[in-house]
Amino acid sequence: MLPLQKTGVNFYLFVAALAAIVGWGLYAYSTQLKDGLATTGMRDLVSWGVYISNFVFFIGISHAGTLISAILRVTNADWRRPVTRMAEAITVMALMIGALFPIIDLGRPERMLNLLMYGRIDSPIVWDLISISTYLTGSMIYLYLPLIPDIAHYRDNLQNTSWWRKRLYRILSLGWKGTEEQKKNLERGISVMAIIIIPVAVSVHTVVSWIFGMTLRVGWRSSIFGPYFVVGAIFTGIASIIVAMAAFRKIYHLESYITYQHFKNLGLLLLVLDIAYIYFTINEYLTALYNATDSELHLLSALIFGPYSLDFWFFAVGGLIIPAVIIAVPATRTIGGLVIASILVNIALWFKRYVIVIPTMANPQLPIGWGQYAPTWVEWSITAASIAGFILLFTVFSKVFTIVSIWEVSEGAEGQPNAVGKGHKGGNA
Amino acid sequence: MAACPYNARSFNWSEPPHSPGERLIKYSPEYPVPHRVGTVEKCMFCAHRVSMGRLPACVEACTNEGMGAIFFGDRNEDVVTNGKETVKFSEMIEKRHGYRYKEEFGTHPRVLYLPAGPAHVHKKRA
Structure with a gap:
């Protein structure tokens, strides 16, 4: 619990830097509000740009959490204990950031409420609204439930702490005393949520893919888009957990809780998802290539040889093949190697989302020539602010709650005396 | 915008120019007049x-x-x-x-x- 008690100068510097980037993004957004979306690179032909790529990217990362931790819980994988909290937190934070992007992309954000009042259920945008808000609510509950015993632990053990912490912990711990009945109810609640959250998570990214798949556009109208997006989401989700694990392990000195074994397990899971994603990618592009209708070839040649080829090949080689090699070869399957692979996956999959959204938009549907698009400083600033905001939320979270679940780790240690986490030393975490 | 297979819709990316006559027209939900920034339009003949x-x-x-x-x-x-x-x-x-x-x-x-x-x-x- 040390990070909850002591805060160094570096922390404040780090937070200030992140807050500055977020502030810059807010300024960029204010100019967009003032002068209209003309401040972006989007125009009539390419009316979706990096905002929508970012939306898909963050919703993808959000699958880290909940899905991984839920699956590991349901299958009773014991090594999950020190990493579930982190995974669940990623979900909630990535969702909160990701869900902002469709709103940032609105020309009239003040009319958002109309979507609730007059939205029609036959519009995929309304499906998005329903599924994302369900997912956000569900994953917040799913993050909160396993936090309750820990919050009670902070309430009882943090002595010399600020008044707001005392009050916060008292309220949020809901009078947890650790009685048998409370434990039973909590376990039941967590199990139920773990099972509910899996189909919800799958449906969310499926619905996100449908805002593309339900159109009549070449490059989007694909029946495998749902599973393709879900696999991509879990893929980037795992990569994000690995990066977060490495960062927190180093900064908060969690080496005794998060061990190489965790990296290896998640790394192998990442490899499986990588191969699955390669499989889907081949399916998606080979069928289009073999059908070779004029419109498909028009788009594909732009991707493979044309103006988008750099993005496309960076995605294919840097995001799929190189990470697979790094993980598959035992010599490079070190913590450092896995972190590099994970960062590559996340960057490359951002480009993949870019390549899904923009070329299809630019590809002319009538004989009118290609659309043009290049993101402006406003779009880049808001994108940078979203990443900084994501890290900022995470940093603040790790100062208010422990990033490793104390009670779950100690429970695991009790069950197996030789287990990884030295649970009873929870006070040092 | 994204769904129309004919690119028939257009968007007011910035404040559109207003003719003096347009300013006199009272807003009616029937016509996209006066034009407004941040809204989608389509030819309504x-x-x-x-x-x-x-x-x-x-x-x-x-x-x-x-x-x-x-x-x-x-x-x-x-x-x-x-x-x-x-x-x-x-x-x-x-x-x-x-x-x-x-x-x-x-x-x-x-x-x-x-x-x-x-x-x-x-x-x-x-």
Whole structure:
């Protein structure tokens, strides 16, 4: 619990830097509000740009959490204990950031409420609204439930702490005393949520893919888009957990809780998802290539040889093949190697989302020539602010709650005396 | 915007220019006038002019320039006009091989195109 008690100068510097980037993004957004979306690179032909790529990217990362931790819980994988909290937190934070992007992309954000009042259920945008808000609510509950015993632990053990912490912990711990009945109810609640959250998570990214798949556009109208997006989401989700694990392990000195074994397990899971994603990618592009209708070839040649080829090949080689090699070869399957692979996956999959959204938009549907698009400083600033905001939320979270679940780790240690986490030393975490 | 297979919609990316006349019109949900930044628009065949008994601006302008290539009318009445001549819609489409874009999508657009007629082909060859 040390990070909850002591805060160094570096922390404040780090937070200030992140807050500055977020502030810059807010300024960029204010100019967009003032002068209209003309401040972006989007125009009539390419009316979706990096905002929508970012939306898909963050919703993808959000699958880290909940899905991984839920699956590991349901299958009773014991090594999950020190990493579930982190995974669940990623979900909630990535969702909160990701869900902002469709709103940032609105020309009239003040009319958002109309979507609730007059939205029609036959519009995929309304499906998005329903599924994302369900997912956000569900994953917040799913993050909160396993936090309750820990919050009670902070309430009882943090002595010399600020008044707001005392009050916060008292309220949020809901009078947890650790009685048998409370434990039973909590376990039941967590199990139920773990099972509910899996189909919800799958449906969310499926619905996100449908805002593309339900159109009549070449490059989007694909029946495998749902599973393709879900696999991509879990893929980037795992990569994000690995990066977060490495960062927190180093900064908060969690080496005794998060061990190489965790990296290896998640790394192998990442490899499986990588191969699955390669499989889907081949399916998606080979069928289009073999059908070779004029419109498909028009788009594909732009991707493979044309103006988008750099993005496309960076995605294919840097995001799929190189990470697979790094993980598959035992010599490079070190913590450092896995972190590099994970960062590559996340960057490359951002480009993949870019390549899904923009070329299809630019590809002319009538004989009118290609659309043009290049993101402006406003779009880049808001994108940078979203990443900084994501890290900022995470940093603040790790100062208010422990990033490793104390009670779950100690429970695991009790069950197996030789287990990884030295649970009873929870006070040092 | 993203879903329309004809790119028929347009967006007011910034504050659109306003004509003095437009400023006098009271806002009505029937017409996208006055234009507003941040909203999507689509050609509605100048519904405000049609309700006054005038032809859409593009039809009028085309005929005034001596081309008369655009016809407008009511499908139920089966009559279209370019301001100079009034013809039976179904007959003209049949005779001049009128077609629509992306028929296979089943979106039944109400805009049809007339290929260049024999007179035009002749002119081109000459």
